[in-house]
């Protein structure tokens with residue numbers, strides 16, 4: 208049977224350290240992996256990462272680096288010192304991703320720590336086919352996500368962030384060991400918000416997602432702990 212807690216990543220998206228701490232404390236028995244994203248990291252200068260590590264939680268540092276190869280590589284090198292479990296870059300050019308994969312390995316060896324899993328964001332789950340047309344891309348979100356996942360794999364990074372709508376095709380194209388992380392997860396009754404490619408927790412597991420990221424359906428629920436427990440159950444019953 209699947210262990211739901213090993214699949215669920217909760218996104219702590221708030222600009223306030225005390226609010227983040229309150230959520231983490233409320234969820235600590237039901238959640239093992241927490242995502243610290245741009246809003247929380249910039250607002251608290253990384254304090255939450257330290258707090259989660261003290262609590263023995265796995266940290267997913269989601270700063271989505273996207274720049275020229277040297278800048279991406281240098282940012283990954285600096286972030287490795289946070290000793291996190293997983294981190295994001297964007298799927299950009301092959302060389303940028305290759306250098307990130309290489310420096311992560313070298314730096315983790317030098318510091319004698321476990322190398323974080325490096326995943327590349329393929330096509331944001333807030334984007335639709337029309338949004339891609341608007342920015343001059345004549346592919347569907349699925350076609351582009353698969354193309355980018357293949358390039359990410361070739362570059363040597365460990366996996367990708369994608370919608371669970373296309374994760375089955377990505378697993379087919381890149382293999383079962385290539386890590387897949389799926390945000391845009393919405394239990395049946397949850398508000399969709401700004402997400403456009405949404406999938407339920409059960410469907411995401413059936414489609415082959417290794418991990419799923421859930422933010423507002425848990426953090427903005429009146430009972431975040433119960434919401435997390437329900438999602439873990441849904442994963443385990445999928």
Ligand SMILES: O=C(O)c1cc(=O)[nH]c(=O)n1[C@@H]1O[C@H](COP(=O)(O)O)[C@@H](O)[C@H]1O
Pocket residue numbers: 218220244269271295328330331332333368369390391392400402420421422423424
């Ligand atoms: O990299 C991510 O985590 C990410 C990629 C993506 O394509 N879509 C996406 O929503 N995310 C993140 O996943 C979380 C989703 O939050 P909710 O929409 O509140 O569940 C947010 O922290 C986003 O920054």
